[in-house]
Amino acid sequence: EFGVELPLPLVFRDPTIAGLANLIDTxxxxxxxxxxxxxxPVIAPLVYRRxxxxxxxxxxxxxxxxxxxxxxxxxxxxxxxxxxAVGLLDPVLAGEDPVASVEETAARMIRALEAAxxxxxxxxxxxxxxxxxxxxxxxxxxxxxxxxxxxxxxTRSTHLATKARRVYRALAxxxxxxxxxxxxxxxxxxxxxxxxxxxxDRPRRARLxxxxxxxxxxxxxxxHDAPTVLLRSQSGKAPMAKPDHGWSEILPQxxxxxxxxxxxxxxxxxxxxxxxxxxxxxxxxLSAKL
Numbered sequence: 001e002f003g004v005e006l007p008l009p010l011v012f013r014d015p016t017i018a019g020l021a022n023l024i025d026t027x028x029x030x031x032x033x034x035x036x037x038x039x040x041p042v043i044a045p046l047v048y049r050r051x052x053x054x055x056x057x058x059x060x061x062x063x064x065x066x067x068x069x070x071x072x073x074x075x076x077x078x079x080x081x082x083x084x085a086v087g088l089l090d091p092v093l094a095g096e097d098p099v100a101s102v103e104e105t106a107a108r109m110i111r112a113l114e115a116a117x118x119x120x121x122x123x124x125x126x127x128x129x130x131x132x133x134x135x136x137x138x139x140x141x142x143x144x145x146x147x148x149x150x151x152x153x154x155t156r157s158t159h160l161a162t163k164a165r166r167v168y169r170a171l172a173x174x175x176x177x178x179x180x181x182x183x184x185x186x187x188x189x190x191x192x193x194x195x196x197x198x199x200x201d202r203p204r205r206a207r208l209x210x211x212x213x214x215x216x217x218x219x220x221x222x223x224h225d226a227p228t229v230l231l232r233s234q235s236g237k238a239p240m241a242k243p244d245h246g247w248s249e250i251l252p253q254x255x256x257x258x259x260x261x262x263x264x265x266x267x268x269x270x271x272x273x274x275x276x277x278x279x280x281x282x283x284x285x286l287s288a289k290l
Contacts, residue, residue: 041094042112044087046073056084059123059151059283062109062130065216066209068093072127075267078276083283088112092208102219106136121147121290123283128263129212131155132219138226149286150228151279152247154263158217160246223250227289229282230256231275233266253289257282 046061046069061076063069069087076085088109092098099105113122122141126134131152141148228251230244248254259278261271 040112040115041096042089042091042109043116044069044089046070046076046085046087057082057123057283057287058084058086058118059125060086060088060113060118062088062124062126062133063090064128064130065212067127072267074272075276075279078273079280079283083280090208090212092211098207098211099215101215102132102136103140105133105215106140109133110137110140121149121287123149123151123286123290125151125153125279125283126155127153127267128155129216132157132216132221135221135224135228136219138228139222139224142224142226147290148226149290150226151282151286152228152230152245154231154233154245154259154266155247156245157219157221157247159220160242160249221250223252225252227253227286228255229285230254231259231266231278231282232256233261233263234258235260235262255285 061069061072063072069089072085072087076083079085090105091108096108099108122137124134124137126132131150132155134150134152135155138148138150228247230247232244244254244256257278259266259271259275261268261275265271267275
């Protein structure tokens with residue numbers, strides 16, 4: 001009706017009637033940084049900025065198991081305007097076949113960065129399972145001599161945890177996977193009588209929620225020298241967990257910041273703004289070292 005096509009990530013920047021009206025009026029002022037074009041289906045730009053491309057600083061977000069990066073749109077819109085957030089999707093969400101390991105997932109995302117002509121230094125932020133992928137990406141990039149920094153968003157590794165914690169986590173994961181599987185396939189309000197919903201990706205997400213924790217448990221993170229900041233949730237602390245989730249054992253440049261909330265809600269609702277501020281501090285810490 002208005003002759004304006006707004007990309008979905010741009011809509012999430014200000015999802016109100018007034019905000020959308022303003023976007024329609026000023027849409028020509030927004031653009032994706034030329035150095036991160038959508039040249040690969042794994043790439044999902046999250047925030048479009050008015051800032052000239054030459055001064056933009058990109059960072060890349062990887063979501064947790066089975067999730068999409070769009071829930072982080074509310075976080076990144078609170079960052080300073082010279083930051084441009086780019087999501088990296090699991091290959092399954094990009095319409096590809098599942099990969100067999102965290103290492104292969106990381107390698108696929110690195111190929112996406114190469115296709116987009118992304119430039120150093122690479123700043124990677126991974127939430128939960130996504131942090132394992134970000135860590136492995138940093139490992140592979142450092143092997144190639146690339147400059148990279150990592151923000152682990154409350155990421156835990158089975159192989160860095162105490163034995164008691166590993167047993168507890170295995171039991172909890174089994175319960176959560178069964179719950180998620182049932183919920184994903186349960187008909188919801190508005191569904192067709194046979195449970196079919198057009199363009200519904202719930203089965204795909206259900207498969208991811210089963211698959212990603214499995215390859216995450218098999219993954220053994222190795223030492224690298226890239227600067228890393230761990231953002232650790234303050235409430236709902238995991239029983240029998242180490243204060244830094246064990247990352248200091250293999251990361252000589254690890255620093256840790258605390259954020260309000262639990263593992264599940266630390267970047268949502270009332271915690272969103274504070275999380276954004278802490279994330280920005282972490283990104284600036286990494287930038288100063290790179």
